[in-house]
Structures are given as structure tokens and as C-alpha cells.
Amino acid sequence: MKLHVFPPSPRGAKVLALASHLGIDAEVVMVDLFNGGNQAPAFKALNPNAKMPVLEDGDFVLWESNAILQYLAAKKPESGMWPTDPRRQADVSRWQFWDAAHWDPLCATFIFERIVKQMTGQGAPDAALLAKAETDFQRFAPVLNGTLKGRRWITGDTLTVADFGLGSPLMYAQPAGIPLAEYPEIARWYAALAELPAWKKAAPMQE
């Protein structure tokens, strides 16, 4: 199995972290986003969106990071990370859709505007985009924070792929200025995720 990733990206780091957590051996293929690696014809043949991460398992190619998390976890059903019970699976799935629709894009705005732009010489952060991300954050973070009250992980006592997805942008919470201060449950839950050996290995900037 190959994982085509740019490891510093949270969307790349989460698939690396899950593979490592599950003990799945995968060859890591670097997609250097800072040097146009995603525009290489061979990469675009795998993902015409020209976006990483991409998983290759024999002749099966899969893009979309949350789908990759599901696929990896389905290879290790005993882990319980992608449950097979319909209601439990739907609950995990709900958080993955919520992540893709709301949480990931708003967190990505903080990371892109405050970190990536500076690293790649793309100019100053866009104040209007950051203001919109702040507004969205104040709408959605209470949902995550409230659900986490009394729960170890987002769907209960069992760690699942939803935790890996939702947690991944928070590896940059501090440098990206993601405003977690008012959300102690999110901070407590992320701290537990960050303690996992696989997370420590994959998360580049969480210290």
C-alpha cells in the first residue's frame, strides 16, 4: 500500500497517523505541495483534483482523506475505529461529514492564512477570510465542545476515525491562532489524541 502525502499537512498527517496507529505498513510517497508535486502528471493521473492525500492499494486508488481513514480502519475491523454496527457507523460518519463540510474548511483557513502564506511567500493574511473563519468557529466549536462533555472521544468511549479527522487541524492550533481558549472540552480531547504514540510521530507541530 502507498500513501501519497505531504506530511506537514494535517490532511496528510491524519492518514499517516491512522496507518501507524493501526499497524498498517504503507510506503510513504512525498507529494511536495510547496514545489508543485501535486501538479505532476503521474500524480494527477491518480487524483485529477491534484490534491493529496491519495491511497494506492494494488490497483485501487482512493482520494479524500476521510474516505482513506475509513478504508484503513476497515482493514482492521477489530480496532473498532470504523464500527460495523449501523448506528455506531452512522454516528462516526455524521462527524466525518460535519468535519468535511464545516470544521476542516474553517480550520484550514486559519492554517493557510497564518502559516502557509507566510511560508510560501503568498503575502499577508486576508483579514476578511480570517474574520469569516472566526465567525464560523464560534458557531461550530460549541457543537464539538458540547458533544465532548462527558465523553472521552467524539462518539463515546471508543476512539474512531472521526477523532483522527476532527483532531488533525488542531496540531496547528497554536501557530495558526485557532481560538480554543473558550473550549476546554476540545482542548482536553485533543490533548488525549496528541498523547497517542502514532499521533506524536505524525503531527509535526503540536508541541
Ligand SMILES: N[C@@H](CCC(=O)N[C@@H](CS)C(=O)NCC(=O)O)C(=O)O
Ligand atoms: N477534501 C480533501 C481536501 C484535500 C486538500 O485540499 N489537500 C490540499 C492540501 S491540505 C492540497 O493537496 N492542495 C493542493 C492544491 O489544492 O493545489 C481531503 O480531505 O482529502
